[in-house]
Amino acid sequence: MARFSPQQSRPVHATPFMNHSNTSSDANYDTANPSYIRKYLRTYGLTPPRAESYETQKTRCLAQLGLKNTSIDKFQYLSTLRKNNVHLFYRLVTDHLRELTPLIYTPVVGEACQRWSEIYQQPEGMYLSWEDRGNLAAVIANWPQPNVEITCITDGSRILGLGDLGINGMGIPIGKLALYTACAGIRPEATLPLTLDLGTGNKTLREDPLYMGSRREKISPEEEREFMDELMSALTERWPGIVIQFEDFKNPFPALERYRDTYTCFNDDIQGTGAVILGGVINAVKRSGLPCKDHRAVFLGAGSAGVGVAKQIVEFFIREGMTEDEARSCFYLVDTKGLVTADRGDKLADHKVYFARQDNAGQQWKTLEEVVNHVKPTILMGLSTIGGVFTPEILRNMADWNTTPIIFPLSNPSSKSECDFESAVKYTDGRCLFASGSPFPNCTFTNSAGETKTYYPGQGNNMYVFPGIGLGSILSKSVRVTDSMIYASGESLSAALTAEELERGLLYPDITRIREVSIVVTRKVIRAAQNDKVDRETHLRNMSDADLENWIKSRMYDPHTEVRELEREVGHLLSSLGNLSPLMNGSPPTRTVLSCKKVILDHDLSCGLQDWILSMA
Ligand SMILES: NC(=O)c1ccc[n+]([C@@H]2O[C@H](COP(=O)([O-])OP(=O)(O)OC[C@H]3O[C@@H](n4cnc5c(N)ncnc54)[C@H](O)[C@@H]3O)[C@@H](O)[C@H]2O)c1
Numbered sequence: 078m079a080r081f082s083p084q085q086s087r088p089v090h091a092t093p094f095m096n097h098s099n100t101s102s103d104a105n106y107d108t109a110n111p112s113y114i115r116k117y118l119r120t121y122g123l124t125p126p127r128a129e130s131y132e133t134q135k136t137r138c139l140a141q142l143g144l145k146n147t148s149i150d151k152f153q154y155l156s157t158l159r160k161n162n163v164h165l166f167y168r169l170v171t172d173h174l175r176e177l178t179p180l181i182y183t184p185v186v187g188e189a190c191q192r193w194s195e196i197y198q199q200p201e202g203m204y205l206s207w208e209d210r211g212n213l214a215a216v217i218a219n220w221p222q223p224n225v226e227i228t229c230i231t232d233g234s235r236i237l238g239l240g241d242l243g244i245n246g247m248g249i250p251i252g253k254l255a256l257y258t259a260c261a262g263i264r265p266e267a268t269l270p271l272t273l274d275l276g277t278g279n280k281t282l283r284e285d286p287l288y289m290g291s292r293r294e295k296i297s298p299e300e301e302r303e304f305m306d307e308l309m310s311a312l313t314e315r316w317p318g319i320v321i322q323f324e325d326f327k328n329p330f331p332a333l334e335r336y337r338d339t340y341t342c343f344n345d346d347i348q349g350t351g352a353v354i355l356g357g358v359i360n361a362v363k364r365s366g367l368p369c370k371d372h373r374a375v376f377l378g379a380g381s382a383g384v385g386v387a388k389q390i391v392e393f394f395i396r397e398g399m400t401e402d403e404a405r406s407c408f409y410l411v412d413t414k415g416l417v418t419a420d421r422g423d424k425l426a427d428h429k430v431y432f433a434r435q436d437n438a439g440q441q442w443k444t445l446e447e448v449v450n451h452v453k454p455t456i457l458m459g460l461s462t463i464g465g466v467f468t469p470e471i472l473r474n475m476a477d478w479n480t481t482p483i484i485f486p487l488s489n490p491s492s493k494s495e496c497d498f499e500s501a502v503k504y505t506d507g508r509c510l511f512a513s514g515s516p517f518p519n520c521t522f523t524n525s526a527g528e529t530k531t532y533y534p535g536q537g538n539n540m541y542v543f544p545g546i547g548l549g550s551i552l553s554k555s556v557r558v559t560d561s562m563i564y565a566s567g568e569s570l571s572a573a574l575t576a577e578e579l580e581r582g583l584l585y586p587d588i589t590r591i592r593e594v595s596i597v598v599t600r601k602v603i604r605a606a607q608n609d610k611v612d613r614e615t616h617l618r619n620m621s622d623a624d625l626e627n628w629i630k631s632r633m634y635d636p637h638t639e640v641r642e643l644e645r646e647v648g649h650l651l652s653s654l655g656n657l658s659p660l661m662n663g664s665p666p667t668r669t670v671l672s673c674k675k676v677i678l679d680h681d682l683s684c685g686l687q688d689w690i691l692s693m694a
């Protein structure tokens with residue numbers, strides 16, 4: 078007698094669940110699946126019998142996570158969970174953003190990258206090597222997911238503030254794309270983490286027997302350009318609408334300039350960071366009570382992030398009524414050689430020239446202390462990769478010069494932050510307006526007037542905007558990512574604070590609201606794309622803001638409803654098939670089998686039962 082067999086001719090790509098991860102994650106084995114779903118998926122009998130609630134799964138996962146002793150153990154546990162049950166991973170992350178984001182993103186991802194080749198356990202993402210040039214399209218064809226919508230690419234040459242980590246930088250594209258999914262609902266299987274193996278200037282890595290990248294020195298900028306040209310065209314050839322995000326390149330300016338008008342691409346360190354800090358600065362400037370023209374900003378760090386942030390704030394000052402020259406003159410950028418001036422005597426990198434001071438009358442200031450004492454800034458930004466460099470003395474001075482000093486130590490991970498939150502609060506007597514790149518805990522402090530209160534740090538991290546920039550570009554099918562789309566993401570973030578968040582003195586929305594904030598950011602990015610006429614999904618232009626937000630929401634992956642979606646689909650199938658119990662009992666009357674066959678053929682239904690039913694008819 079024929080019986081339903083879950084193992085029978087198990088299809089490789091037959092179910093909606095099989096393709097739902099950027100890894101080969103198999104959510105088919107989700108212990109929440111009820112038995113009829115397991116039969117449909119042909120996983121019946123392959124997991125413990127009881128169909129569990131998410132609450133039970135969550136309890137077990139959090140207990141297991143709690144048993145892990147080190148951050149790296151927790152990072153690995155979560156990576157394995159993502160691989161084994163992608164929907165459960167995202168259910169947990171979206172429900173526990175505050176606790177889990179630091180484990181899958183900054184700061185722990187920094188340590189994971191430093192030790193990537195040592196802790197490597199399973200394939201995730203894609204690696205492309207200099208040796209693959211000429212064949213990139215063929216290698217990219219190996220990526221198993223057919224519908225990639227976004228990729229995050231690094232060459233590992235400047236991972237957070239940790240320097241050149243070569244292919245060990247893979248943790249960054251994986252972590253960023255996990256946030257695209259968790260924060261903006263881009264489907265996991267539509268994301269491609271990509272790491273370029275173009276050699277590394279890190280000699281220790283090249284000599285490390287466990288290092289999993291090539292041992293060559295970093296290729297030349299000309300060779301890199303040749304490689305990137307081929308890569309950009311290969312990616313868009315396979316996935317024509319793909320959004321390409323560049324991340325953590327040591328010198329990302331040439332690629333952005335070269336591709337920004339031809340591909341749907343952006344650089345997160347220059348543009349995403351610029352936008353997110355713009356959002357926080359708009360709020361901080363408002364809170365300071367000073368008009369833009371009275372602000373003076375010292376930036377420690379004049380690299381991709383420093384210049385990207387300064388340029389966005391210049392744009393804000395211009396929109397507030399200043400001329401470009403007036404706006405630019407509010408900025409003092411400092412690098413390893415001191416204040417960036419036009420007559421410093423060294424050849425300035427192109428991206429620094431715009432901010433080079435001309436009003437120094439031949440004088441040079443070599444250290445941060447000297448510059449700060451000279452400028453007496455209202456705003457102090459850290460994008461230097463140098464931990465602890467905002468000393469107690471500098472912080473005290475900031476408090477002496479300002480009622481509400483704006484202090485943003487933005488370097489990542491936490492060890493590279495220019496100061497921690499507690500010091501900033503303590504040495505400014507609780508008056509600073511603060512945001513850091515990596516998260517810090519709240520702190521309780523008694524100020525000089527004897528008032529004790531809890532202070533809440535802001536997290537000025539591009540994670541608040543890149544998910545919405547990506548989703549907005551995907552949904553509007555933008556041909557480019559324009560400056561206005563980037564600006565709109567930061568500006569909309571500044572307006573997203575609730576009354577309660579304002580009351581708590583926050584500069585950024587509470588992290589637990591990041592998904593709803595991403596919807597607003599996405600809407601504004603889409604509107605900016607429409608204004609610039611770079612959108613190809615033109616029917617969105619006629620939607621009201623409320624309709625557009627609902628539409629965005631309906632397009633977002635929600636790990637909580639994913640299982641229910643499948644249950645609905647299978648439920649519909651089963652009711653179409655009529656009462657299946659005789660089939661399952663192994664003695665179906667011929668009439669039932671024939672009517673099932675008819676339903677299957679009529680509806681072109683594809684399921685695990687199909688072959689079996691058809692074979693009986
Ligand atoms: N918060 C965020 O969202 C965010 C976003 C992007 C980058 N970052 C962080 O910002 C930092 C810088 O990133 P980047 O892309 O601009 O790197 P980068 O290498 O392009 O720039 C670093 C800059 O710091 C300067 N610098 C280095 N050491 C210095 C020293 N001792 N004194 C003075 N200046 C010094 C360099 O001259 C350079 O101008 C990194 O730690 C990165 O993690 C944070």
Ligand SMILES: O=C(O)C[C@H](O)C(=O)O
Nearest residue numbers: 183237325346489538539
């Ligand atoms: O990765 C982050 O946390 C932010 C940023 O892109 C960085 O390079 O530090």
Ligand SMILES: [Mg+2]
Nearest residue numbers: 237324325346
């Ligand atoms: Mg980065």
